[in-house]
Amino acid sequence: MSTTPPKRFETRLAFGLAGWLVLCFSAASLGAFFMPGEWYATLKKPLWNPPGWIFGPVWSALYAMMAVAAWLVWKRGGFVAQRRPLALFLTQLALNAAWTPLFFGLHWPGLAFAEIVLLWLAIAATIAAFRPVHRIATWLLVPYLAWVSFAAALNFTLWRLNL
């Protein structure tokens, strides 16, 4: 007889998923402090600037996928076995959290662009580290990298158009 009944194991997994979701949406919530206001409205925008309502749903989906991806990797042995991939994941999450204060808080698109380039590299490194661990987790991060590529292009353009 096992000393760890399956029920207990499942509870642990469910708590783990909840934990990753809370963590990712905590980082996301930093974005809510600095909503695009007057300053953003007055910026010159490129023709391909997406409508404002698109960002909320897209980011919500991306944070949820991010949390599930981290959870899938974490399930395979926790922080001990997956130290390096999860460290890269948390690094990209912290860089993600820093972008909104830099752009919408400080109104400093140049610094925010430098930061989003680091974020892009950290996401790419996380994807590379997830790849040998869990195939679905890897794919769950691809839309995120694509969106951050687009966001970086938009950030760069907004910076150069409004010097």
Added chain:
Amino acid sequence: MSTTPPKRFETRLAFGLAGWLVLCFSAASLGAFFMPGEWYATLKKPLWNPPGWIFGPVWSALYAMMAVAAWLVWKRGGFVAQRRPLALFLTQLALNAAWTPLFFGLHWPGLAFAEIVLLWLAIAATIAAFRPVHRIATWLLVPYLAWVSFAAALNFTLWRLNL
């Protein structure tokens, strides 16, 4: 007659303080994922390396002071009036959260040192931005800057001693 009774205002302040504490201790909790383990134990250490038990209480006190400092500034008009100081504060908090995954997660003291230098600059900029807003909030961050200076020196030494 006022439409906002004082009781309601006080409730809002209390929730604000709770919010800042949760935010700062969430950043702190990232540190708990990667406890100093075998790798850290085998690192060559300088003679002035402090005993391990010191870090927990020191960081707990520093995170609490940090939260109170942000709250004191936030009380003076919220994110609209204090956009810039609070954006700097959140930037330093994100950089703070990134250090543990880089050092204890990736075992990459060189990159962690580069990052802690950015953290130091972000804290110094936050202190400078808090200064005209709230004197006590400013002083509450000074021990934090002092400790991060020490931590940066320790990080640098651990990096160079273990190349």
